[in-house]
Amino acid sequence: xxxxxxxxxEKLNNSFAKVFEQDLFNEIVKMSTYHKCPKGDILIDIGGxxxxxxxxxxxxxxxxxxxxxxxxxxxxxxxxxxxxxxxFINCINQSKSMFRGIVxxxxxxxxxxxxxxxxxxxxxxTWRVFIIDSYHNRLVEMVEAIRSLAFLKLDDRLYKYxxxxxxxxxxxxxxxxxxxxADDLHTSRVVISRLLKILEKKxxxxxxxxxxxxxx
DNA sequence: ACATTAATTGTGT
DNA sequence: ACACAATTAATGT
Numbered sequence: 001x002x003x004x005x006x007x008x009x010e011k012l013n014n015s016f017a018k019v020f021e022q023d024l025f026n027e028i029v030k031m032s033t034y035h036k037c038p039k040g041d042i043l044i045d046i047g048g049x050x051x052x053x054x055x056x057x058x059x060x061x062x063x064x065x066x067x068x069x070x071x072x073x074x075x076x077x078x079x080x081x082x083x084x085x086x087x088f089i090n091c092i093n094q095s096k097s098m099f100r101g102i103v104x105x106x107x108x109x110x111x112x113x114x115x116x117x118x119x120x121x122x123x124x125x126t127w128r129v130f131i132i133d134s135y136h137n138r139l140v141e142m143v144e145a146i147r148s149l150a151f152l153k154l155d156d157r158l159y160k161y162x163x164x165x166x167x168x169x170x171x172x173x174x175x176x177x178x179x180x181x182a183d184d185l186h187t188s189r190v191v192i193s194r195l196l197k198i199l200e201k202k203x204x205x206x207x208x209x210x211x212x213x214x215x216x
Numbered sequence: 217a218c219a220t221t222a223a224t225t226g227t228g229t
Numbered sequence: 230a231c232a233c234a235a236t237t238a239a240t241g242t
Contacts, residue, residue: 177223177224177225178224178225179223179224179225188230189224189225190225190226190227190230190231193224193225193226193227194226194227196225197225197226207225208237209223209224209225209236209237209238210223210224210237210238
């Protein structure tokens with residue numbers, strides 16, 4: 001147990017360095033629990049109720065919305081240093097989640113209980129800033145997603161999608177299938193394959209089975 | 217090491 | 230969009 005707290009303290013220091021004031025930092029360590037979620041885990045599902053909110057230490061999570069015909073809309077990603085501020089509101093007003101969060105790459109996170117989160121909002125300025133910032137970031141990403149849907153052609157969207165993955169994974173080598181991409185971008189696999197082929201011919205990427213390499 | 221099978225990717229209509 | 234061919238990875242013998 002003591003070891004656990006030590007671990008949390010360490011992890012928080014690495015990913016959330018100097019974001020929180022000292023008192024708050026100590027409280028977070030005291031109230032939180034450490035979790036690991038393997039790829040494929042569903043962190044939060046549509047209709048689910050939240051009791052904790054996560055602070056992401058490592059890995060990343062894909063947040064999406066599913067509509068009537070089982071179609072999924074990709075909304076945004078949670079990266080290390082992020083929290084899901086949207087789920088935070090769900091916590092406070094006890095409403096159910098509109099979104100689903102799927103772990104795309106093994107996640108380490110710190111879970112915080114809802115009750116405390118509300119207290120801290122009043123007590124700590126750095127916490128307020130953190131939550132509002134988080135909200136702002138989510139909004140910016142959603143606006144960007146809408147812009148991209150409305151104005152960009154599919155080939156540009158595809159490239160952006162790849163570039164974004166490169167960014168969050170800190171690696172130019174992506175291990176992903178054409179089908180997965182097609183699902184996220186709402187097209188067929190064949191279209192993605194063809195566009196990727198064109199990108200390869202242009203020298204923008206290198207293709208392999210289950211892997212795509214962005215060229216610098 | 218080889219054959220079999222399943223999954224992924226490529227291409228023409 | 231569909232069908233099918235080709236290629237590659239995974240698994241068992």
